[in-house]
Amino acid sequence: MTRSLGGAELATSIRHDASVAAAALTDLGIRPRLAVVLATDDESTAWYVRSIAAAAKRTGILCDIVDLGASATTGQIHGTLVELGHDPDVHGIILQTPLPDGTDLDALREAINPAKDVDGANPVSLGRLVARLPAFAPATAQAVIELLDHHGISPHGRTAAVVGRSTVVGSPVAHLLVQRNATVTVCHRHTTDLAAGTRDADILVVAVGIPGLITADHVADGAVVIDVGTTATADGRLLGDVDAAGVDRRAGALTPVPGGVGPVTTALLIAHTVDAAATQHAQTRSDSVLAGFRSGV
Ligand code: ADP
Incomplete structure (x- = not known):
């Protein structure tokens, strides 16, 4: 039976913590x-x-x-x-x-x-992330890691495959997984044998934007599969990159689309904004204290 790795509970908890911090700042x-x-x-x-x-x-x-x-x-x-x-x-x-x-x-x-770059889009943020310096990670990439943590899945020492190498999702996810001590393979549009790159992975993260690209043939028995893809259909549905019906039972765990990575991403954007406000406030205060000091006030 494939376990569903939903994101709603985690998103609620991130938003709750952010709302407490936002209220304190508002005060x-x-x-x-x-x-x-x-x-x-x-x-x-x-x-x-x-x-x-x-x-x-x-x-x-x-x-x-x-x-x-x-x-x-x-x-x-x-x-x-x-x-x-x-x-x-x-x-x-x-x-x-x-x-x-x-x-x-x-x-x-x-x-x-960069101080306000809450979705880690500026190359400065990405560079700092790769250099393991404090920075806002792209929210979707961070959501993947937080979702694994929330469901008690550790990447440490495991093999991971990331499909997609965009600067907003695939590349930062691959770096974050390496930072969590996973051994990572990155696949992309020029990968000639996609299944060969993915079918031995303990953790498979897919961020491509092609509905149903990942089938049971791409997935190891018992693998953890994180589906980042969201393609909107004309009739208002949201489709993931994973053929959930086909992968069901083969995978050990799978994120739903919608309701998996998406809500966590949105919650993190809000949490990052609250963090950014707190940092900018602290910065302004220390600047004014310093300004007072310098002018001898
Ligand atoms: P996103 O914003 O979801 O990351 P992009 O359109 O920026 O999406 O990037 C899509 C990524 O998916 C690219 O890195 C590309 O190489 C990868 N990709 C596209 N088609 C395939 C495919 N058939 N197999 C594997 N990877 C693919």
Whole structure:
């Protein structure tokens, strides 16, 4: 019988802790605020952004949806990110993809203030993560690790396969698993024999965006399978990358889609924003103390 690794309980607990911290900050006059920048008409993106805003509201933090429209240019988006980066009332910034064709995503990621980069999108955050320095990890990648922890599954000494090598999910997940002492294989679109890369893994993480890509042939008996994929269908369903019906009974444990990694990701974005607000507040206070000291006040 395959165990279902749901994320709802963990998400509730992360949001609870974040709401306690947010209330304490609010008492000090700092209301954590998240800004989500988007530039698309895509309905599944709009749905995701609404779910972030709803989670923020429930946690007691402010969330601004900055919708620049599907014809926004790199310059417009860049200007908005820089402005938000300087705004002392904004503590967290998310740049939502997809962006309009032709926009320079790499340049835009670099325009996110690293102190407010709650989804670990700026290469500075990714570099610090790989260097094992404090940084916000991409929320989805961190959600995978937290979900394993929550369900008592340790990567230590185990083999893991990650399918997908994007900078937002596959690559950071692979690094985080190595940091947890797993031996990791990374597969991607040029992997000629995908099953050969995945079928011996104790832990299989799939972040590709192709519904049903992973079948029973790709999975070891008893493996832990984490399905990060979420593809929205025209009739409003959400499909994972794993053929759950086929993998059921072969896998030892499998995350549901929806209800697995997704809710944990959203909760972590909120928690990161609260952390960012606390850090920025502490920073401002020590700066003003220092400023007073320097000016001899
Ligand atoms: P995400 O944002 O979910 O990480 P991306 O579209 O950025 O998705 O990246 C998709 C990843 O999936 C890429 O790293 C790509 O190499 C990988 N990928 C795409 N097709 C396949 C495939 N058939 N087999 C294995 N990996 C694939």
